[in-house]
Amino acid sequence: MGRLDGKVSFVTGVGRGQGRSHCVRLAEEGSDIIGVDICASIPSVNYPLASVEDLEVTAKEVEATGRRMVARVADVRNRDQLQSVVDEGIRAFGRLDTVVANAGIVPMGETYVCEGFVDATDVDLIGAMNTVAVSLPHLQSYASIVVIGSVGGLLEGTTRNLGASGGAGYCWAKQTMTHYVEVLALQLAKSSVRMNAIHPTNTDTPMLHNEDIYRTFCPDSEHPTRLEAIAAFPTLQAMPIPYVDPVDVSELVVFLASDESRFITGQNLRVDAGALLKQAPAF
Numbered sequence: 261m262g263r264l265d266g267k268v269s270f271v272t273g274v275g276r277g278q279g280r281s282h283c284v285r286l287a288e289e290g291s292d293i294i295g296v297d298i299c300a301s302i303p304s305v306n307y308p309l310a311s312v313e314d315l316e317v318t319a320k321e322v323e324a325t326g327r328r329m330v331a332r333v334a335d336v337r338n339r340d341q342l343q344s345v346v347d348e349g350i351r352a353f354g355r356l357d358t359v360v361a362n363a364g365i366v367p368m369g370e371t372y373v374c375e376g377f378v379d380a381t382d383v384d385l386i387g388a389m390n391t392v393a394v395s396l397p398h399l400q401s402y403a404s405i406v407v408i409g410s411v412g413g414l415l416e417g418t419t420r421n422l423g424a425s426g427g428a429g430y431c432w433a434k435q436t437m438t439h440y441v442e443v444l445a446l447q448l449a450k451s452s453v454r455m456n457a458i459h460p461t462n463t464d465t466p467m468l469h470n471e472d473i474y475r476t477f478c479p480d481s482e483h484p485t486r487l488e489a490i491a492a493f494p495t496l497q498a499m500p501i502p503y504v505d506p507v508d509v510s511e512l513v514v515f516l517a518s519d520e521s522r523f524i525t526g527q528n529l530r531v532d533a534g535a536l537l538k539q540a541p542a543f
Contacts, residue, residue: 284321305426377425378429380426463504
């Protein structure tokens with residue numbers, strides 16, 4: 261028996277990276293999946309986002325575990341689109357037990373003033389809030405909401421030091437999530453619905469492996485290579501590693517989705533290899 265047998269999970273940003281990993285691990289533990297991804301580019305984001313083909317791969321990997329998946333194209337910035345997919349998932353599976361607000365971007369390009377900041381906050385913060393909002397009417401006692409933040413939002417100076425306005429927007433959105441989770445978790449507690457956040461350090465996904473992020477870690481190189489960046493990445497963590505794997509985050513997602521964590525709520529948990537111990541906290 262799986263730890264999540266009979267449960268249903270709604271996950272955003274599932275086309276690849278952390279989102280795909282979360283879906284597969286939840287499914288391996290017995291959960292059916294409702295999943296969305298934008299499957300389109302956002303102009304201020306310089307690296308390619310997931311495609312429809314990527315979303316199809318995620319669905320196939322979930323189905324290979326023996327579980328079912330409703331996989332649809334939707335933009336977390338659009339609450340009506342999310343509502344439509346959740347409604348479809350409820351019709352298919354009859355319930356909703358776990359919500360994983362995972363979709364996120366780091367937009368480091370902009371064609372007009374602060375375009376990146378607006379896009380980052382719209383996706384990373386408002387998108388997470390939209391995800392939670394459309395899910396709340398369907399959640400019963402001991403349901404679990406998990407918001408994927410970032411250790412970048414917890415470290416001092418990141419809103420100033422992560423490049424263009426989109427980097428500042430990303431860090432501010434993730435920082436704001438910490439307070440959002442604590443305040444809403446208290447409101448939800450009376451209904452025994454749990455809410456927590458996970459804040460990963462560098463994670464081995466396309467969001468990390470692109471020239472914008474490489475340049476942040478290698479500011480003296482105009483076009484830093486992957487090898488140069490990997491050599492520099494360990495400066496962030498206390499443990500001598502360049503990054504964690506998506507599944508390292510997914511294991512905590514599964515724990516928070518399971519009854520093993522039924523009395524854990526309002527927590528900002530880190531999968532950061534000691535990054536916050538090594539660097540100065542933002543607050």
